[in-house]
Amino acid sequence: MPIKRALFLFAHQDDEYGVYGAIADCVQRGLAVQCAYFTRGAGALAQQRNQESLAVLARLGVPASAVSFAGDQLDIADASLPRHLHAAGQWLEQWLLPGQESTHAADSIDSLYVTAWEGGHHDHDALHALTCEIAARHGLLAQVRQYALYNALGCPGPLFRVLSPLAQNGAVTRQRLTWRQRWQHLRLCLMYPSQRTTWIGLFPFVVLHYLLHGEQQLQSVALARLNQRPHEGALYYENRRFYRWEQLQQELAQWRASR
Secondary structure, three states, rough: OOOEEEEEEEEOOOOOHHHHHHHHOOOOHOEEEEEEEEOOOOHHHHHHHHHHHHHHHHHHHOOHHHHHEEEHHHHOOOOHHHHHHHHHHHHHHHHHHHOHHHHHHHHHHHEEEEEOOOOHHHHHHHHHHHHHHHHOOOOOOEEEEEOEEEEEEOOOOOOOOOOOOOOOOEOOOOOOOOHHHHHHHHOOOOHHHHHHHHHHHHHHHHHHHHHHOOEEEOOOOHHHHOOOOOOOOOOOOHHOOOOHHHHHHHHHHHHHHHH
């Protein structure tokens, strides 16, 4: 009987910090873990970011041969995924169903992990919507789990919450991590020197999460959520003037119409 696959989807190199525990668990369970990144880093940092994530994944037991950089292949720059939904969707569908009939996909895929619908980064939300709709088309929606990275619910100005699932996304499944796992995961967070500025902001909150909670938190997904703002008030990417939710909805509508 073929080994089932556990698939992890990331918008950016370092997004894997949201599912360290799930990756390690899937490796320990003997699943065939595969990872894909849907944007590339900027300029000279692109390859460095890839190498950093490969090194982190190797520590978790995932070989480089099981990692794909779709963003590099498709030339999708960081922060531009909503404008490349058609190409990214085609790539994702082929990756999910390599050389097999879609009716057999549910039998070969144990689980599929994707960034949460939380309004943190527009690339994260775009990848979430893309994954959910393609998974639903092939009867895989029940296997999809979303993981939170950061969002601005209840936060003033440029502040944000880290690893904090939104209640609007439903019940949270919690896997308790040992203290050894927590320290290991915190050390992994220090393996992204190219993203030092970003991690200066993230790391204190990740430390607090591991000290106070120490859990891998996951939620199921629902297509109905894609028509709803992730949460009330301004989203983080709106606060930072990176993108607007209405703009993302327009990009998603155009992608759906082109299928």
